[in-house]
Amino acid sequence: MPELAEVAYFVRQWRAGVGAVVERVETHPRARVFRESGAKEIAAALRGKVLTAAEAAGKQALFRFAEEIWLGIHLGMSGRLFVAAERAGMAPWAESPAGQPQPQHDHLVLHMVNGVALIYNDPRMFGAVRLHRGQDAPEWWRKIPGALTAKEFSEEKLRGILARHPRVLVKSLLLRQEYFPGIGNWMTDEILWRARVSPHRRAEEMGVEEIAVLWRTIRQVCRDALRVIGERWYPVPDAWLFNHRWQRGGICPKDGSPLRYETIGGRTAAWCSQCQR
DNA sequence: ATAGATGTTGAGCC
């Protein structure tokens, strides 16, 4: 589930706990998501601390607590963050095909003194929860490149990345977090489809004008996703590829031709062979 | 019932 905008949305949920003290910490007994620091250590470190900030960068989430304690969460393939009050009410994902999170996959629950519970749920457990102590944010967080919507992601920068990897498929390149933080499989498909670039295209086959279009499209898809999904998880417009790519038999919303589904660079690409060249 | 799923990492190979 979580790419750039989904992670932003989930972090926003946990902001309900900012300013409140962690009263009690629950951890799932058989969760493998507590990797370098164990569940017990994390629980002990967080108990009694004030949550002071909640930030997202790319697909990473970072929560700052008082007394130089930080909690990093990567949501993997199926991770979600939500607040307890939403479980009974109008959860935005209740209308999604995946349905509501199952309580048996709640791996970490922070019960806050202000009455909210911050829940990390992850059925497949490909996610990771990491504890960090220190005055500064952890190294892995500081190394995340600036947002693709920020000024520092320039057209020239994109040209440089493509030039450095001439033989690599643009689709594969877009998935690399060290260059394009937050871009995941659906976003690559959306970007290539809007930019009319085939997923079979290699970096060296991109002309200067095509790179300019690609650059604008990357930024536009990031902005659109953050606005529609990241803010409130509104329904995604049917004019996007998004709603049509999830199961086989989808139709291109631009020209109505059947979408193709191919494994490209190890991931399923959904694309329109009419629109994308 | 079998395959595939919004992610990442590491191994093996060319």
Add this chain to the structure above:
DNA sequence: AGGCTCAACATCTA
């Protein structure tokens, strides 16, 4: 070194 493919992780769903 760079880049490709595959497997692994664990669970749910079409």
